[in-house]
Each structure stands twice: as structure tokens, then as C-alpha cells.
Amino acid sequence: MKNPILLIGNDINNISKGQSWKDLLNDIVNFCLPDGCIQLDDRKPFPLLYEEVFLTAIRQTRISETELKTFIARKVQVIAQNEVHEAIRDIAPAHILTTNYEFSLEGVSPSQHDSLINERVFSIFRRYKVGPTFYWHIHGDCLNPLSINLGFEHYGGQLQQMRNYVVSGTTYTSRQAPKQSLVQRVKNGETLRDDSWLDFFFTRDIHIFGLSLDFVETDLWWLLTYRARQKFQRNTIPVKNALYYYIPAEFVQSARFKIDMLTANDVKVIDIAAPDKQSYYQAVLKRIRSL
Known part of the structure; x- marks a missing residue:
């Protein structure tokens, strides 16, 4: 790919x-x-x-x-870079979304953001550009300490902003920020401009790895659930993209409860056998390249 x-x-x-x-x-x-x-x-x-x-x-x-x-x-x-960070950059992704706060994926600390608006606390538009890739730090970044999403209060605020952007419309004062919700804009036939990482969950294929997706990640589980409901229940807008979740084969049995929930939410789970963690991630990237 x-x-x-x-x-x-x-x-x-x-x-x-x-x-x-x-x-x-x-x-x-x-x-x-x-x-x-x-x-x-x-x-x-x-x-x-x-x-x-x-x-x-x-x-x-x-x-x-x-x-x-x-x-x-x-x-x-x-946190130091390793060979997996380099291998990820080598496949020249168009966009990388990450829950990580540091810039190991970028390989350098960006000098300035490339976001639609400058967010101080939450991360709906938080984007940096390094080389050919846009990097979206969806849980904040270490250059902006107050944006680091850790506590229950911050998760609640982040989810509120996410739901506004996707479902009900935003309240940002900036003229650049879209006021209508993502769902309404798609329903009206507007072309999305990749303003937010949330756009991709409804429009583009996403490959997810290195992310445990614990159930405390309430923002991401809400997003998966809302997307699935939009696709199978509401049908307000077409949802034709695919989400892929990669997991080491050795964890499939112990993670069956989570796999069942991902499958119910229209996420395709791909298990990969490998002798160690580094080999596993190299195999994941090889699989993504081959699609």
C-alpha cells in the first residue's frame, strides 16, 4: 500500500x-x-x-x-528512537495518528505545528508535518504539556470535543474551524479537507498497531462505536472505509474478549506470528505494504 x-x-x-x-x-x-x-x-x-x-x-x-x-x-x-520508528518512516505514510506524546515517530522535534487552529488543551486538529507525512498527536504532545491526555477529566473533555466535531458541530471561535459537524458536512456532499484526524475514521482505511486499546480509552471506543452505529444503524452517511487492528498471534486467545468487541465494531483483526516484538512490527509493516 x-x-x-x-x-x-x-x-x-x-x-x-x-x-x-x-x-x-x-x-x-x-x-x-x-x-x-x-x-x-x-x-x-x-x-x-x-x-x-x-x-x-x-x-x-x-x-x-x-x-x-x-x-x-x-x-x-x-524516549529513544528504534529501528521500528525508522521502518515506519520508510514506508512514507500519508498520515500517522498516535496516542504517544513524544516525537520518536517523527525522528525530530517539530519547530511548529501545522494544525488548522492552535489548540492549547484538546487535540482535534493537533498536527505536525515532517517530510511527506502529517503526524497527528491525538492525545496531546510534550511541546504542549497541558494537552497531554492522562486524567479522567481530560478524557471527558476530549470526548466532548470529539463528539461536537463529529455529531453536533463545533463551538470554536476561529473562522478556519468548521462549524457544522462532520456528519452534516458529508451529508451535504462537502469535500473534506483532512482538517481533523477524526475525518479519517469515516473516509479512509486505517491500520492500527502498537495500541492496546484498553477500555479506559473511552474516546477511541466511542469513536469506533459511533462509526459502527452510523454504518449499520443510522445510515446518515456512507461509511465504506476499513479499519485494521494488528495483534501478535500469541495474544489472540487471552485477548478474545477485546477481539470480539472490535469485530462487533466493524474492525478487521489481523493476527501475526513472530518470534519477538521487533520481528512482529516488521511483519506488520510488510503486510501493510503488500495491501
């Missing part, structure tokens, strides 16, 4: 040596609450754990959220 559209998560960074996600969680807790009064527990959904840490810290140490997110931005900026 020439110039594909990709949605990429944090797992590709796990090939790089250095700080893991668990290390980052420990660092966040220690930065906010050095007395160790918060216990990490896998049963706590991360957006709510973030709220627990921040709300406890704001009462005890008077820390501001700007301070906390600036600390997190500095931490993720040091």
Missing part, C-alpha cells in the same frame, strides 16, 4: 531501552507524593489513578497540574 494511514500506540517504544510505562507511573507518584501514600495497583484504571494522585497531591503539596504535566513531558521526551 502506498502512503497508508496508520494509528500507532506506545508499544513500539517498548523496544527502545530506557524508561517503561511502569517506571513513568512510579516517577509521577514520587514527584507528586514522595511519602508514598498512593499505592499503584493494576486494578486501578490509569485515568482514575492519575486523578487520585493529582487530587491527593494538590491537597497535600499544592502542586499545580501544569507542574505535573510539564514533569511528565520532560520524562517522555527522552
Whole structure:
């Protein structure tokens, strides 16, 4: 496939040596609450754990959220590139959507954004251009710490902005931002201009990998569900594109519950067997090139 559209998560960074996600969680807790009064527990959904840490810290140490997110931005900026990042750039994607905050995928830190409007907190239009590729940081980026989407409150606000853009229409003051909803514009026969990463979920094929799609990702699960309802229930606009989700074959059995939900939401699941993580991602990219 020439110039594909990709949605990429944090797992590709796990090939790089250095700080893991668990290390980052420990660092966040220690930065906010050095007395160790918060216990990490896998049963706590991360957006709510973030709220627990921040709300406890704001009462005890008077820390501001700007301070906390600036600390997190500095931490993720040091994530090193690896061969998978380079291989992704080599296939020259037209667009890369990512939940990652840092710029390992770009290979460089962009000097300025290429977004339709300059967003301070949420990420409906957040776009950078490096080489031939547009990069969309859909959960914020480390150059704009307040945009980093971590807590339950931020997820709720992001979802509100997403639903406005797709369903009911936006309230942005900028003249450049479309006021009518995506659904209404498509229904009216308007040509979409790739203003937002949300456009692609209804119009273009997307290949998703390196993204666990945990159920705490309420914004993305809402988007998948709304798209499927639009296609099979409402039929207000035509939805003819395909979404592909790649998963290592070794995880298929343990992830059956998630695969069933993806399938119900019209996502095509592709399992790939490989001896290690790096080989797996090389195989994913080979498969995408061959389509």
C-alpha cells in the first residue's frame, strides 16, 4: 500500500531501552507524593489513578497540574528512537495518528505545528508535518504539556470535543474551524479537507498497531462505536472505509474478549506470528505494504 494511514500506540517504544510505562507511573507518584501514600495497583484504571494522585497531591503539596504535566513531558521526551520508528518512516505514510506524546515517530522535534487552529488543551486538529507525512498527536504532545491526555477529566473533555466535531458541530471561535459537524458536512456532499484526524475514521482505511486499546480509552471506543452505529444503524452517511487492528498471534486467545468487541465494531483483526516484538512490527509493516 502506498502512503497508508496508520494509528500507532506506545508499544513500539517498548523496544527502545530506557524508561517503561511502569517506571513513568512510579516517577509521577514520587514527584507528586514522595511519602508514598498512593499505592499503584493494576486494578486501578490509569485515568482514575492519575486523578487520585493529582487530587491527593494538590491537597497535600499544592502542586499545580501544569507542574505535573510539564514533569511528565520532560520524562517522555527522552524516549529513544528504534529501528521500528525508522521502518515506519520508510514506508512514507500519508498520515500517522498516535496516542504517544513524544516525537520518536517523527525522528525530530517539530519547530511548529501545522494544525488548522492552535489548540492549547484538546487535540482535534493537533498536527505536525515532517517530510511527506502529517503526524497527528491525538492525545496531546510534550511541546504542549497541558494537552497531554492522562486524567479522567481530560478524557471527558476530549470526548466532548470529539463528539461536537463529529455529531453536533463545533463551538470554536476561529473562522478556519468548521462549524457544522462532520456528519452534516458529508451529508451535504462537502469535500473534506483532512482538517481533523477524526475525518479519517469515516473516509479512509486505517491500520492500527502498537495500541492496546484498553477500555479506559473511552474516546477511541466511542469513536469506533459511533462509526459502527452510523454504518449499520443510522445510515446518515456512507461509511465504506476499513479499519485494521494488528495483534501478535500469541495474544489472540487471552485477548478474545477485546477481539470480539472490535469485530462487533466493524474492525478487521489481523493476527501475526513472530518470534519477538521487533520481528512482529516488521511483519506488520510488510503486510501493510503488500495491501
